[in-house]
Amino acid sequence: MPGEIIDRPNPEAKASHIPDDILALSAQFEKKSLPENDLASIKAFRRAASYIAAAMIFLKDNVLLEKDLSFDDVRPRLLGHWGTCPGLILVYAHLNYLIRKHDLNMIYVVGPGHGAPAILASLWLEGSMGKFLPQYSTNKSGLHELITKFSTPGGPPSHINAETPGAIHEGGELGYALAVSFGAVMDKPDLIVTCVVGDGEAETGPTATAWHGYKYIDPAESGAVIPIVHVNGFKISERTIYGCMDDKELTALFTGYGYKPRFVEDLEDIDTDMANSLDWAVSEIRKIQKAAREGNPIMKPQWPVLIMRTPKGWGCPKKVDGEIVEGSFHAHQVPLMKAKSDPQHLKDLQKWLQSYGPEELFEDGKPVKSILDIIPEKDEKKMGQVKETYDPYIGIDVPDWMPLAVDKGTEESSMQRCGELLDKAIQTNPKTLRIFSPDELESNKLKATLNHTGRNFQWDQFSNAKGGRVIEILSEHTCQGFLQGYTLTGRVGLFPSYEAFLGIIHTMMVQYAKFGKMAQEATWRGPVGSLNYIETSTWTRQEHNGFSHQNPSFIGAVLNLKPNAARVYLPPDANCFLSTLAHCLRSKNYVNLMVGSKQPSPVFLSPKEADAHCRAGASVWEFASTDKGLNPDVVLVGIGAELTFEVVKAAELLQDIAPELRVRVVNVTDLMVLETEGIHPHSLTNQDFDSLFTSDRAVHFSYHGYGTELKGLLFARPGTERITIEGYREEGSTTTPFDMMLVNHVSRYHVMEYALRGGAKVNEKIRARLVPLLADVKHRIEKTRQYIYNEGKDPEGTYDLKMLNGSGGGGVMYEG
Template sequence: MPQTEIPIPNPPPLPSALPDSLLDLAVKIERKPLPDDVRDSLKSFQRAACYIAAAMIFLRDNVTLSSPLESKHVKPRLLGHWGTCPGLILIASHLNLLLRNNPSLNLVHVIGPGHGAPAALATLWLEGSLQKFYPGEYDLSSDGLRNLITRFSVPGGFPSHINAETPGAIHEGGELGYALAVSFGAVMDNPDLVVACVVGDGEAETGPTATAWHAIKYIDPAESGAVIPILHVNGFKISERTIFGCMDDKEITALFSGYGYQVRIVEGLEHIDDDLQASMEWALAEIRKIQKAAREGKPIVKPRWPMIVMRTPKGWTGPKEVDGKLIEGSFHSHQVPLPKAGTSDNQLEALDEWLSSYKINDLIQDGKPTERVVRILPKEDERKLGQLKTTYDPYVPLKTVDWKEFTVDKGSENSCMQITGKLLDAVFQANPKTIRLFSPDELESNKLSAILDHTTRNFQWDQYSRANGGRVIETLSEHDCQGFMQGYTLTGRTAIFPSYESFLGIIHTMMVQYSKFVKIAKDVKWRGNLASINYIETSTWARQEHNGFSHQNPSFIGAVLNLKAEAARVYLPPDANCFLSTVSHCLSSKNYVNLIIGSKQPTPVYLSPEEAAAHCRDGASVWKFASSTETPDVVLVGIGVEVTFETIACAALLRTICPSLKVRVVNVTDLMILLPESRHPHALSKEKFRDLFTEDKPVLFNYHGYPTELQGILFGRENVSRMSVAGYKEEGSTTTPFDMMLRNGVSRFDLAERALKAVAESHRESLDGKGLEEYLDQVKRRVEEVREFIAKEGKDPDDIYDMPKFE
């Protein structure tokens, strides 16, 4: 069936069943007419920016229409998104006026519809921010404008989405759905900062955005800044109506009033400039009222923060209708509204008519915007949307705390998480305003509660945790935790995200998009360093036997490993002292994605503080207490807390049943050292790799994650055929901890069997002259005894986790 066209402008939503009285919830303010010169400047800025944005999508030459437009002036590949641009430009023009009229205001502009890069870049060029950061390339000159337009979405120019190359950006434009959470993270502990966050109505359909509306409930106005959410309702996604575009004012007002907002709806194009500017001034006044009360010790309980809902047609000011298709006010304007402009005379004519309607030569003369265009801009460069230092060079290093003050005795049993909680407690005390922890309601379960010895949770809608400066935010949305961490980090502070191992995969793509932003940022000369983002992954599959198969999933390791080598860091510290050393290092590191994996249950402490420091510095070492002194027949490698214990237990078992077998035990704490030298800066040299793992002996890895991950890491190392990997293989249930080891083939018995077979295959004389089957039978009998005990008693044998003795 043919596509049913929707008339323009957007039709009003169908009437709802909600009572008209709900409209009383919407904020009504006096709309004062703007002065004529101000309105003219706003319109001029909008026209100039809309022209530039459209030209960026289409033109390769004749960028100001100084001659008749011809097909040769059109780019061969038309890339970009037009539909959202006019609304984004409208908002940007009013934010500039808001800055001009409020000299004490520090404002960051976060654009959720990041595919609207032409709008952002056009406004940034007009305000001179591109000239500041790209001098000689995107100056306020004819050449600078030509470069901006002709290089957009071509190799060497700006990409079609907002990214770290975009001045003022603290949000990756491809991250549809995360802008709001990032904005709230940015204002935490930034009391003078306001973030105006544009949320597209398509973006607003995503799960991350749906949870982020509740972030106002975690903002303490005494210590933090504020976010002005601007829901931009233009009615369409790529090819479908949006949910919010089909909601009337009553429905939208009821929804967001229920969330805790004061809702101001801006609609109607005739007076939209008057209305939008009045609404922004109202929002700023409401923010300052809430903050003033809190900062004077008279906080408003559950303050109703302002938000703006702005309705404009999709692709507003663009072509109305082309080739029988409605463009403005329909999904046809979402990307390139004239996709055949370079080959169709009809569409070329439509493009010429469209671009000419802006009268760009009245607004830009000699390559510079005229006074009427720039009159609305703030006078100070550093306050312009693209030049606030908070957005590009904000890093504040933490005051360090000596991790060795929290170490425990070698030979004891301790929980990595409980001990680390004490370190973090001290770090929070030393840095009361520059570090936060974002956790999906798992702090107590993950045994990090020592953090709360000198701080509390920060949840403003709870009478027991509001207005107390708490460093901990717990919310069951992993998306919010990730978004908060990104915004907090990108504005210069340090954050930690502890989580159950199995559920970090929920934010896999958010982490990847963030790492893309940081990768580009490192290549941009004018951007400064950032603290690394830090994940603590615990409640691991090996000790999630009580929750069952659903909680057994170490896949986030692979997500981090897939990042560029300069970003990815994966650590599996084997005991509490090593965990302390690793966390301390990660908190002071910059520009990385750090993943630290450990157990919350008490486990043996193998290394003294000095030994732990050396071990973590090297990334791996031979554990002599469990190893033969002679050249080994086989090398056993543990990577991860629980599987390392099984590796040590295997060495003790082999010493009992085959005393002549010479075994070396190696622990790896920095996973990246195993990569070939050319693939990671932490990689061991060939010589050091041989020193650890010998040149030709069998090497058996007992690995915490999926075996294919480690096999991929080892690929490229010499003589890799002598190496084998066992790890988690998607076998689990509600069972006992040791049964989880057996089910996944990483128990001491499985490793002993692998070792005996590997040695028998390479040099059978090392097996005391006995047959392989005899040794395997001994191992098999022990396995059967343990399985029978577990089946009968419903628990593991009492001595199964006793530290092995090496006499």
């Protein structure tokens, strides 16, 4: 194959520079020759896929070089990333051979996502493109479509995504492939995921932490990952860190991570090297799994990792316009950028493409038999057609939450009660439900999830080989990657977190949502479970940790998703949270964000009332309203547990100081009902919106998130000039819980002020007393703040509530 013998991009990394006491691992392993026919087939597959990949980047016609290239045959816009393609194709060819040889069930996850031409070419050769996308069938017309439509409107994009058969990973943003791979093999004992990590991607923080993934894989119950680090030396325009490390340094690094590294770097016989290395990796995996499955698990096993050194852009012109291209960053994207206009570039392109010998690889546009000989015979074994990648949904049996409900008028922690539901769900679904938590499970009052399971941490002697369903690693990126891989292969996961730190995985969540959007548009892909987030330890209860822990911005990140994916719930009490959690665990294809309190707080609704309230998404709370909410002067709306408490308390206080004011209290638990009519599936019609909020009365919203988010949802509703909003103002410190309400203008007193001003517009009695009433409210604010600063605590009775069956609260709702 062209370019098979070439100097390394980093000659200093040669094994000959290693001291005698640490040998290059590649020298330690015996190399067995491949059968000649198999070797010829592997080389033919590589040549054919490389030809197609290069042609996809450049050609709009004459795709099999049936005549000399002309400028008219070249695309007007040259798009694509060639640099990583030869290495990805090398791996693909050998994985085909490996699957066929060992009858493996394997998924290929590609970290260098912009290497789509390599994967699409390989998928076309194996027939997977044609299976799901008939326009790309394995014949001459299908090949013409694939090559000419690549990176054009309506054609395959330049990066791997949900339109790519076999893909379970969005290739647009680097860093997540490895964690996704580990998530995919959990509870899939017969599955192997081969994951290529580019040496550019290896520089990202998420990848650096994901190398610890094996510490959370129990080989008795789960499959395995074969990581392949593709060291080609360059990013888009700079050397890579790994490319500047020699074999000794890389060996030390990966040995410390818990791996046994093997180098694939014999450029003179790369196919023999790769075939032997993959065979070795499978044998190492089987040793570890066999021991675990026979009841003798190896403590801290060394899992295989391959470090593959090949030149960047292997096979393309070595020099272009006097610049070194092959083996340099110039090969990263398009090696011949002027092929459409420069005669020499066009000539070089034709020479490059002809070097693969397309006339030997295709017969009337179909791949020759020798190429097909290494492709798995069974469709379900082809990497583009593994069922777990396109029709995986297993789902879970969600237990009935009603037996766990609590009595109205009592106090309960929503998280503690949800922990009980999750405990039952784990018992019912021992192989299809996992919890991924960044070391905050017990802090978030979800300890009950551990009643019948444990943590799955294989490097801990007390957790090793115990089959725990909870994974705690203090890396939000790794939790997210695990969750994505687990979900996209058919199971259900949950990600509980401190509210302030979910934003760390904002872009990962968005990348996943984009994958989900395209997956739903690809008719051949089946549904998957939803991504489920529980956001607790919220800003309203983080006064003891201070300003850094006060940040509800992840709500906005979810709100910005496509309406068919975005779901945001703010259940006001434990019963509502149980109903919401049960729904989210059953749902498919959504990104569910549930925001709630972990501290004991009032239970406003009975189980049946809570279920009806959650189905509706919002309702009038008659018990807190004047005359059950009829003919109100003003409407007060609570969104979020603590803020709803303040609204209800405000309504209670208003009965004392202004009994003539008619107040309607509304709670919104499904934030999406407020979206403009017709925009979101949950949006209220304008008529239904007015039935809750009236058509002409002042409405004040106390909202847990940033007020601008709510303004965006309500923007197109009629009569928004009568609406006022208060939310988190980016004000906080280490203070008391109620002071957090005060500084953010969401306290009961601030709600009372809005209620009086709004009610005065239609109620003459209130208007006549407005000035002294407001003075009373402002005095209460000042006296309360003075007490807090003098005493260092909130006033006694702050959290009593008479409206619930005439009983007060226990005073622990706002505990830190």
